[in-house]
Amino acid sequence: xxxxxxxxxxxxxxxxxxxxxxxxxxxxxxxxxxxxxxxxxxxxxxxxxxxxxxxxxxxxxxxxxxxxxxxxxxxxxxxxxxxxxxxxxxxxxxxxxxxxxxxxxxxxxxxxxxxxxxxxxxxxxxxxxxxxxxxxxxxxxxxxxxxxxxxxxxxxxxxxxxxxxxxxxxxxxxxxxxxxxxxxxxxxxxxxxxxxxxxxxxxxxxxxxxxxxxxxxxxxxxxxxxxxxxxxxxxxxxxxxxxxxxxxxxxxxxxxxxxxxxxxxxxxxxxxxxxxxxxxxxxxxxxxxxxxxxxxxxxxxxxxxxxxxxxxxxxxxxxxxxxxxxxxxxxxxxxxxxxxxxxxxxxxxxxxxxxxxxxxxxxxxxxxxxxxxxxxxxxxxxxxxxxxxxxxxxxxxxxxxxxxxxxxxxxxxxxxxxxxxxxxxxxxxxxxxxxxxxxxxxxxxxxxxxxxxxxxxxxxxxxxxxxxxxxxxxxxxxxxxxxxxxxxxxxxxxxxxxxxxxxxxxxxxxxxxxxxxxxxxxxxxxxxxxxxxxxxxxxxxxxxxxxxxxxxxxxxxxxxxxxxxxxxxxxxxxxxxxxxxxxxxxxxxxxxxxxxxxxxxxxxxxxxxxxxxxxxxxxxxxxxxxxxxxxxxxxxx
Ligand SMILES: [Zn+2]
Numbered sequence: 001x002x003x004x005x006x007x008x009x010x011x012x013x014x015x016x017x018x019x020x021x022x023x024x025x026x027x028x029x030x031x032x033x034x035x036x037x038x039x040x041x042x043x044x045x046x047x048x049x050x051x052x053x054x055x056x057x058x059x060x061x062x063x064x065x066x067x068x069x070x071x072x073x074x075x076x077x078x079x080x081x082x083x084x085x086x087x088x089x090x091x092x093x094x095x096x097x098x099x100x101x102x103x104x105x106x107x108x109x110x111x112x113x114x115x116x117x118x119x120x121x122x123x124x125x126x127x128x129x130x131x132x133x134x135x136x137x138x139x140x141x142x143x144x145x146x147x148x149x150x151x152x153x154x155x156x157x158x159x160x161x162x163x164x165x166x167x168x169x170x171x172x173x174x175x176x177x178x179x180x181x182x183x184x185x186x187x188x189x190x191x192x193x194x195x196x197x198x199x200x201x202x203x204x205x206x207x208x209x210x211x212x213x214x215x216x217x218x219x220x221x222x223x224x225x226x227x228x229x230x231x232x233x234x235x236x237x238x239x240x241x242x243x244x245x246x247x248x249x250x251x252x253x254x255x256x257x258x259x260x261x262x263x264x265x266x267x268x269x270x271x272x273x274x275x276x277x278x279x280x281x282x283x284x285x286x287x288x289x290x291x292x293x294x295x296x297x298x299x300x301x302x303x304x305x306x307x308x309x310x311x312x313x314x315x316x317x318x319x320x321x322x323x324x325x326x327x328x329x330x331x332x333x334x335x336x337x338x339x340x341x342x343x344x345x346x347x348x349x350x351x352x353x354x355x356x357x358x359x360x361x362x363x364x365x366x367x368x369x370x371x372x373x374x375x376x377x378x379x380x381x382x383x384x385x386x387x388x389x390x391x392x393x394x395x396x397x398x399x400x401x402x403x404x405x406x407x408x409x410x411x412x413x414x415x416x417x418x419x420x421x422x423x424x425x426x427x428x429x430x431x432x433x434x435x436x437x438x439x440x441x442x443x444x445x446x447x448x449x450x451x452x453x454x455x456x457x458x459x460x461x462x463x464x465x466x467x468x469x470x471x472x473x474x475x476x477x478x479x480x481x482x483x484x485x486x487x488x489x490x491x492x493x494x495x496x497x498x499x500x501x502x503x504x505x506x507x508x509x510x511x512x513x514x515x516x517x518x519x520x521x522x523x524x525x526x527x528x529x530x531x532x533x534x535x536x537x538x539x540x541x542x543x544x545x546x547x548x549x550x551x552x553x554x555x556x557x558x559x560x561x562x563x564x565x566x567x568x569x570x571x572x573x574x575x576x577x578x579x580x581x582x583x584x585x586x587x588x589x590x591x592x593x594x595x596x597x598x599x600x601x602x603x604x605x606x607x608x609x610x611x612x613x614x615x616x617x618x619x620x621x622x623x624x625x626x627x628x629x630x631x632x633x634x635x636x637x
Contacts, residue, residue: 003411004079007429008578009450010410017408018080021361022073025401026088028393029069036393041065042092044108049098056112059396061126061178063108066092067133068401070150074140075408086145093141093150096134100153104160106134119164122214123177123221123235128204131157132180139184139191140409151191158188162200167207174214175204177235179253182260183327186267198267205264205273208257209240229301242272247284247304251296251316252398254304255324262331274335281332283307284325285344291523291537291629292355292544292616293348294368295321299385308528312371312630314382319356319365319399322348323406330413333425339498342425343475345413349426350450350542354617357403359577363390364400365620370546370629373557389624423470423499427455436467441506450541451571451580453477453516459506467506470499476539477516484512516541520567520582522633535630536561538582540569543615545582549625551612559588559611560632576618586611587634 005011027033029041040057045066047054056062073089076082100106107130110118119127138154141147161181165172185201188194213232215221222230232238233248236257247254258280265273287307289295294317297305302316329345332338355368367385369377374388393400416423417434427449433442442460449455455471473480473495480491482500494500502512518541525532538545547556565584572581587606594600611631619627 001412001415001417001432001434003414003430003432005411005428005430007447007449010407010428010430012577013407014076014079014410016361017072017404018076018082018085021357021404022069022076022085022408024362025069025072025404028397028400029065033392036391037395037397039065039393039397041397042095044112045092045095045099048108048111049095051098056109059126060109060124061130061398063130064126064133064180065397065401067130067137068398068405070137071133071140072401072404072408074137074144075405077144079411089141089145090147093153097149097153100156104156106153106157107131119172119174121218121220122174123218124223125220126176126178128161128176128181129178131161132176132182132184135181135184135188139187140405142191154188155192155194158185158197158200162196166200166203173207175207175237177215177237177253178250179204179208179236179257179260183256183263186260186263198264201260202264202268205241205257205261208235209237209244211239213237225300229298229303234301234303242276244276245279245283246307247280247288247295250301250303251321252302252318252324255295255321255328259324259327259331262328262335266331266334277332277335281341285340287526289325289344290315290317290352290370291347291525291539292317292351292368292370293322293325293344294318294352294370295325299367299382308526308530310525310529311531312628313369313373313377314386315367315369316385317352317368317370319353319368320402322352322356322368323399323402326353326406326413330425333416333423337423337497337499339425339472340475342472343498346426346474346542347544349410349413351544351616353403353406355619356399357407358390359618359621363392364394364403365390366394366396366399370616371557372627374624374626388620390620420466421468421470423472425472427472437465439463439465441465441467450543451518451578453518453541455514455516457512457514459508459510459512461506461508464505464507466504469502469506469512470496471502471512471514472499474516474542476518476521476541478519479517481515481517482513485510520569522561522565524633525630532630534632536633537629537631538567538613540580540582543580543617544629545613546616546619546627546629547611547613547631548619548622548627550622551614552609554626555588556626556628556631559586559609560606560634561586561611563634563636576614576621579615579618582613584611584613585609586631 029039031038041062046052135154138150141150182201182204185197189197236249296316297309299316325348326345329341332341356365377383377386377388414426420437427447429447430445444458447455482489482491491500521539522536523539562585568583570581586609588609590605590607
């Protein structure tokens with residue numbers, strides 16, 4: 001299946017990754033961006049290879065930044081061939097090869113700084129986590145270039161891990177405190193066709209949470225804090241994974257674990273693993289997820305807290321966690337063929353993921369709160385993690401290359417073709433090519449999504465082909481108008497688990513039209529989400545909207561939406577590359593009439609105002625200022 005974007009939303013973003021972001025991130029990894037936090041990540045490999053003298057610098061998982069960059073760069077080669085970039089990738093892969101130990105080991109932190117600590121700090125050493133990212137990059141390199149040198153490096157390392165770690169006598173019975181190796185091994189199994197990698201992934205998943213946990217015996221367990229927020233649940237190691245009922249701990253770790261569990265459940269048809277995943281899915285998406293698809297409510301431990309605890313201004317909602325949710329959602333589809341997974345994937349992608357990167361691709365958010373009041377965020381101890389503007393790089397730079405690798409591979413998330421069925425999960429102007437029932441088919445999709453819900457699909461094939469086309473009826477759409485070659489289709493009658501099924505023999509030139517009208521929806525949260533009581537958020541199509549100071553002046557918390565707002569939408573080509581802006585009537589306090597008193601008797605006196613909303617993903621791309629997603633709702637009466 002090959003999908004190429006040809007629209008004005010994703011195509012420019014994919015191009016931006018290839019032409020700007022990937023070269024720019026290479027500079028960041030080599031400390032060539034003035035004012036950015038240093039990385040030293042590439043230099044660490046040169047030191048480990050013995051080519052330069054020096055000390056290791058950076059996080060213990062600094063290697064993973066290089067690996068994720070390589071992975072993103074390889075994906076970009078598939079849609080934007082670039083011989084210069086390919087040469088650079090080859091050089092980096094050769095450097096990795098030179099930094100690899102004779103036994104296959106490849107980790108610059110443990111090689112340079114802590115050679116006697118190998119496999120002894122599973123809690124925080126991120127050793128297998130880094131190995132996982134190297135493996136993912138190697139698989140992407142193999143797929144993009146057909147070269148096997150990087151894959152051989154990864155296999156040599158995976159073979160060492162397989163020999164040294166496992167349940168057998170003489171092996172270390174351990175797993176990593178930060179999941180990642182598990183899903184990477186599944187990819188390696190599928191690329192290399194070696195079942196032993198799948199078995200190793202299964203070992204890691206089955207072993208996690210076995211009690212008493214070996215993690216408790218590590219001196220590093222609990223990290224610097226050694227408090228209850230860094231206990232076993234932080235690592236999703238509080239119970240065997242099949243017994244876990246709620247999403248606990250570090251949100252990114254959880255997403256990578258659940259993604260691997262979903263891979264394994266699919267490949268091995270493991271019913272108990274599937275049941276656990278369905279429970280965890282419901283817990284995350286029905287009780288612990290922001291409306292933006294952000295997850296992780298608390299900074300301390302970068303973690304899940306309890307059901308319905310979703311504070312807006314102290315949210316963590318790491319960009320990587322929303323990316324992880326996209327990974328997990330796309331894998332859950334394979335277990336259940338239900339559109340609810342793609343609904344969440346779309347929510348996270350268009351909101352909590354895209355907010356992580358500026359429109360020029362050069363500045364990033366690590367934390368994605370739903371409400372920012374810059375003076376408060378800059379002072380408050382409990383908001384130290386909140387950045388009020390995107391920054392060029394981070395000392396802990398997990399998010400920037402993660403978003404690059406997702407956007408550069410997003411064409412893989414659009415649709416699934418299997419067993420005579422083609423499912424469209426996401427909508428974007430694109431051309432898709434796939435084999436179905438032994439025939440080659442091309443589908444051209446035209447749409448101005450996410451700004452407009454009209455979608456036209458034309459079929460191109462040499463001979464007629466029978467297959468089922470499934471189009472997701474987005475969860476946000478009340479209605480769907482569907483026609484095939486101008487003949488209306490009963491979309492509701494054709495609905496199967498949220499996908500509209502169009503069966504038949506398709507011929508060259510057949511045309512399918514879908515329309516999911518995009519009205520502005522006022523969204524409320526479950527009454528138990530205390531932070532959002534009496535408030536609404538606007539959503540139009542897949543995009544969640546927010547208010548910015550740039551359009552509405554300061555003190556956004558004081559603004560309320562009128563009881564019966566008449567929403568006015570306008571596509572503004574001049575604004576931030578072109579966005580749909582929403583306007584509505586609202587009210588705010590009459591501060592002149594109020595005077596200087598801190599407290600006074602309630603008067604109910606308000607003045608009318610126009611409230612302007614822009615997509616949350618775009619916030620912070622103009623001048624710095626306040627932002628809020630949730631706005632107070634004036635009651636009727
Ligand atoms: Zn991150």
